[in-house]
Amino acid sequence: MMLRWLRSIIGWTEERSGAVAFVAPIMTHRVPRDAKWWYVFGSATLMFFSIQLVSGVLLATLYAPSAADAYQSLIYIDNQVPLGWMLRAIHGWSSNAMVLMVVVHMSQVFLHASFKYPRELTWMVGVLLLFCTLALAFTGQIMRWDQDAYWGLGIGASIVDRVPVIGNTLRGILLGGPYIGGATLSRFFALHVFVLPGITIALVGLHLALILKGGISEMPKPGMVVDPATYRKGYEERVHRTGVPFWPDAAQRDMVFCGLALIVLIGLAAFYGPFGPNGNPDPSNIDANPRPDSAFLWIFAALALLPPQIETFLLLAAPPVIVLFMLAIPLLSNRGERAPTRRPLAVIASLAVAVALVSLTWLGVSSSWSPVMTAWTATPAPVSLVKRLTPLQMQGALVLQYQQCRNCHAIDGAGGERGPDLVDVGSRLSWDQLVRQVQQGGGNMPAYGKTLSSAETVAVVAFLQQCRVDGQPAASIPGALERARTSDLAPVATPSASE
Amino acid sequence: MMRAACLLAGVALIAACGEVPLNKAGRDDAAAAVPPTWSALYATHCAGCHGADGTLGPARPMRDAAYLATVPRNRLIEVVAAGQGVLMPALAQSKGGAVPDADLVRLVDGMLAEWGKSGKALAVAWSGPLGDASRGATTYATFCQTCHGAADGRTPGTRGSVSDPNYLRLVSDQALRSAILFGRADLGGTCNGPYPGQATNRALRADEVSDVVAFLAARRPSIGRKP
């Protein structure tokens, strides 16, 4: 009875819409038999994007997109709204998962050279989707409207400001005014919830249509060359002969992977909770220590490491060059071998990029170039060292704290990491070299000559000179007249350098 | 299969209904509202100079019951807020430092309560005017020379010179006085008597303390701190 009802309803709709006739061939289109686990990442990306759409709309029902209220509304969502924190957690974790999956998916496609004829356009749309995803992640971080968001925008604005001639105008357009404020949040809100999702949805549709048109690529086999003249015919024959229907043969693998990924995601979200918000977006609070979200840490690291002379050039030239190059990859090579074993250059290049991204991200996490702002009051010299100091050297250890040297210098691993660890500096630099380094700076160290009194200089150098790992002699310049070296080792300290 | 799914959904629902994520450490904003404890304040603002646990730092120990019992609370607050000598920074926000003034009071009270509990105040006052430098020279030779060497730098002591002009330019008279009165027990340094079995088997008298400080202060070159 029920069944007949159902069938007649379906029949009625089908006769008018043709929906089943439209979808059925798509679902059952034949895909290569060997399209196995390698191919699940694209589906996973799509799944996380769907999660973003759903959780994003739900968040939009709670979030107050105004600079005056946004931060408080997040606190409210976290603490007052039932399951609000979970909503934010899912949206945040799924955003990271989506970025990760896009990258994995893209690496797989690149390594298997699936971008070659006839799938060049699919790749290009994919590249655009990668940047849409990153743009969504960046604008999403802004939605948090906390310290990190504010200063992250500041970094973005400073980069745009470096464009010659029109930089300042572009910055105004980006921020919606001459400063970061309400107009800025509204702009990024519009981008994050209207513009970017709209573009992304359209591009995803195009990406899928192109996949259907070009067919899922086969696993690459060495010796099986892509030749645009013959490829399509050969592919269609092979898929017809040995292929399997997408539904359910290939889809079941997607379902297994996506299901697992989803469960892991919910687990992470439930366990770790939402990201931030980290501190009010109050620009007059200068204790902020801004850090971008994980997807952008590598850029943050690169910004610290670019050589200053060509920094502006690289900052402005690199992004368009990278985008254009990625778009152009299938045009540069759309035929020939697909197997990674026959494309050593491609493999090496991807490895290099992967290593660079991972190590930059790791550097971004530790950000060793940043001074540790509280080290001078918080990080004492090692006790073993303090125990062996003479009173003068002890004052030197204090000078090292008082003058904030420790913000950039560790002693035996504790302290800032911008400059070298000082634990063995006494065996590397002689008395005179230490005095010069302290007073004149250099090697990216500020000069302290104007700040330190002669007594402070003597004390700190006396301290530094005894910073030696057990048994090592003090550094000296062979043949040079050594000034008062012994006096600083013996318990009786005499002034080593006088006024 | 069905049952397992229901069970899972139930678990998920219960977990999700909790007020906070299972891992509470992930919530910074909630924690930020609580003012820091005195020991947290000590760890961020003092430990670097006065030692991680209040001892064995380059500056004199704060975990010193006799010291905390002798020096008045107001004086401690004043030093922490406005600094002392050359190398003790002014830390109060009102003095250009980083610590809100109210936090400093809480910090000092925390130290007094935890580290100053069983302390007995010394008979000799924690501060006082400078004494007579020439009498101080004799007292120095009697009480200090064995450990800190002759003031003219001829005989080395076992614990390093405290009469080195550069050293003296970096420590205040008050710090000298505190060092004599309370020593640096954490470094095995009792600069005050009694030393059993020696001529110095008694504690220094108040006037002797002031004299030694005057003696050392007189050896300090009168060059100011460079601007």
Next chain:
Amino acid sequence: MSEGCAQCQGGCDGEKPSRRGVMFKIGAGLMGVGTVLASVPLAGALVAPGFVRDGDTWVDLGATSDYPEGETRLAKFTLPGSNPNDGETSRTAAWVRSMSGGGFQVFAVNCAHLGCPVKWFQQSRLFMCPCHGGVYYEDGSRASGPPPRGLFEYQSKVENGRLFIAAGRLPGLQEST
């Protein structure tokens, strides 16, 4: 024109092909004009904020006696030109250096590298940036690290014993001295 005829086989109401061509041209022209008319204000609204060139306004940073001579202190103020919609982001800060011997230098808190908030250290007389380690001397000149120049300095003046600076926008490489 022959295509136009082919399309209306069977259903043409007898209009002459030439009339249709004219109509098409008029239509295209009208749509064109309309599109331009519509897009000028729309695009204009989008990019207008980039062309705002309001001068900075003088902001009162308090009595000069609030700034001890020889020291550098943080001054907090509300950005002129901001509105309630900006919430906390309308609050801003600047480093005021009261020079020994008189005179003031007022620096933006924003690092000249990428705009992060620099912090003043009274003891070493240095500004340090938490993002990429830029360091500046007390007079704002670059000491070390990636910044391409010294700190941005606000125009300042003293009137009736009060300190004023010209502020109103996020300091950046292209507008400050």
